[in-house]
Amino acid sequence: RTFTNSVSIDGSTDKTTARFSATNVQNKWIVPNTGYKRNTLALSVNSKVTDKLTINSKINYNNRWSDNLPGSGYGNQSLMYWYIFWQPSADINWLRNYWVNGEEDRKISYPFSTYPENPYAISYEFINANNRHTITGNAQASYQFSPNLMAQVRAAMDMSTEDRNQNRPYDAGSRLREGSYRSQSVFSRETNLDFLVRYNKEINEDFDFSVTAGGSTLRNEYRRDELTSDGLFYPGVYNHGNARYGVKTKQIIEKFETNSIYGLITTGYKEFLYLDATARMDWTSTLATIYYPDKKLNFFYPSINGSFVFSKLWELPEFINFGKIRASFAGTGSGVQRPYQTSFVYENPNSLIGGALSNPTSLVNPLIRPLRTTSLEFGTDIRMLKNRIKLDVAWYKANSMDQHLYRFVDPASGVSRFLVNFGEVENKGLEISLNTDQVKKDDFTWSSMLTFTTNKNEIKQLTDSSIVLQQRSVGSGQIVGMVGGSLGDLYGIGYLRAPDGQVIYDESTGYAKLTNQVVYLGNTIPKGKASFGNSFSYKGLRLNVLFDTQWGGVGHSLTHYKLAEQGKTVNTLPGRYSGMIGNGVIQNADGTFRPNDVVAKNIDEYYRSHFGQDNAEGSTFPTDFIKFREARLDYSLSKNLVSRLGINRATIGVYGRDLFIWTKWPAFDPEFGTLDGGDIVKGFEIAQFPSTRTFGFNLIVGF
Secondary structure (H helix, E strand, O other), rough: EEEEEEEEEEEOOEEEEEEEEEEEEEEEEOOOOOEEEEEEEEEEEEEEEOOOOOEEEEEEEEEEEEEEOOOOOOOOOOOOHHHHOOOOOOOOHHOOEEOHHHHOOEEOEEEEEOOOOOOOHHHHEEEEEEEEEEEEEEEEEEEEOOOEEEEEEEEEEEEEEEEEHHHHHHHEOOOOOOOEEEEEEEEEEEEEEEEEEEEEEEEEOEEEEEEEEEEEEEEEEEEEEEEEEEOOOOOOOOHHHHHHHOOEEEEEEEEEEHHHHHHEEEEEEEOOOEEEEEEEEEEEEOOOOOOOOOOEEEEEEEEEEEEOOOHHOOOOOOOOEEEEEEEEEEEEOOOOOOOOOOOOOOOOOOOOOOOOOOOEEEEOOOOOOOEEEEEEEEEEEEEEEOOOOEEEEEEEEEEOOOOOOEEOOOHHOOEEEEEOOEEEEEEEEEEEEEEEEEEEEOEEEEEEEEEEEEEEEEEEEEEOOOOEEOOOOOOOOOOEEEEOEEEEEEEEOOOOOOOOOOOOEEEOOOEEOOOOOOEEEEEEOOOOOEEEEEEEEOOEEEEEEEEEEEEEEEEHHHHHHHHHOOOHHHHHHHOOOOEEOOEEEEEOOOOEEEEEOOOOHHHHHHHHHHHOOOOOHHHHHHHHEEEEEEEEEEEOOOHHHHHHOOOOOEEEEEEEEEEEEEEEOOOOOOOOOEEOOOOOOOOEEEEOOOOEEEEEEEEEOOO
């Protein structure tokens, strides 16, 4: 349940306009004892100080805090871990009294299983609190020296502080028998300073141009101080003064800087032909290394784009009222996203052991090169029937060279990951947008929108024969990059198949046979996405509905694997009482095949051969879906009525989001994202929370 209340105030004089807004959000989530609160303040002031000087400024303050956020992932401190192992026919109310009688605050009850924690203990004792303050602001001053010449300076800042703490009670798993208290203080700040000078000139009534030159500097700072007290003297007392075995400390300080200069030329001819050209040079500290003091830290990227409004020049059929084609070529670049990835440093594994050092788990790369991307795009914009039909089509091709990726390596080398420049990757795709106004009458309107996108990703070059980009333990599942393949290619142990594709079964047990090596299971990147929306209005009533879909991708579901392994899914029902003959073939001694005729009598092992720990293919499914994404119904009071009420406007409405989903995905939602530490694990669903259906009511009143 979420309540959102906001108020805004606008005001102006002959030279200054100002706006202030305040918003309060209070949320209670689907997990007991979780949720958050947020207060937001925003102020913007725009002032024309003189005829030549204009100053604009804006500042936002945001405070988001929570007494408890739910733990996620596959581990005993997550509710979804408990959900996977809980008995479906059991009553959850049996678990409400989670302390063992007579040993309150010291021993948690584990009915039926010692795998997961008690869900009520997770909700009320395994506390993850945080309090984050964020300030963002910018100020801009523009001075018009003459009608053709102006200069502008801007400053922007994004700063935040955050306090996090985690409470763990006694008996919180085998590693935290005596509880734990951990806290982190996080500070981040990013500042941007830039300037530009622009000169524009109208040569004659047919031709005009403008020239812009400028520069910028970006500074980023990140600090995190961690304190860890694993083991407490007194249960339920959460502060570092209660540490039984001392307080571990860890400090992370990261800083980097990027400086830039750039230029832009814009030209126009007779309002039908336009040409823009840009050039930019960046210098970034994240490429610097102590091993190569003379290493280049800069990279250059240009762009050029043009458009031709052919409806201004050519005589077109009467139903076409606007037509434009466009083309662009652009280059972009960037340094490493995090600093200090180019120099080897030791780490302190335990601050309680003075002088202790350990090797890092990730291998840095002092020779890392900047990422470079070149893109080519062609498009058209056509409007017909007095702008009632608007069609925009774009085709693009982008080649990214020297991407920064961590490849997984054999842990026997002493590290688990290695920062590399990832060859060359090409993306080609098509984007289509169609907007229509089918009905346009005084009392009734009906408009629609349709979007369609498709993209093909292909690896053109690699520094090695193959690179493992992500990996999980189930069936050796991994995302592997190979020349000719895609960044989203999923590999893993799968079914051993006959030449015609049928699954081969063991001639003695009737279990499915598996491959000895990983095989291709599909691509985790959807081949296409589309959305379709409609908007209807009748007098003061307005209805909006939106559907969207994706297709062509696959993902591995750990939730399905674990539930099926325990016989908790419908697809494990057949054969429980009389055995099972799998759909496939048996390989004969002479190498030929016959239809499978062997009854698997151990049904548990039979289904483990399909969906168990060793078979990644058995729990890999399409991530296709169709979603009823949103519906909104609003009613605005008539002008006569609101004037009698002494207000300017009033709108009341109801809405719903993520209302229905049609999919064959076995878990909750194929639009999943899985965090593993600070990394997003793509293509692997790992004990995801169910997605939520949202219903809401809103009231807007203007004075």
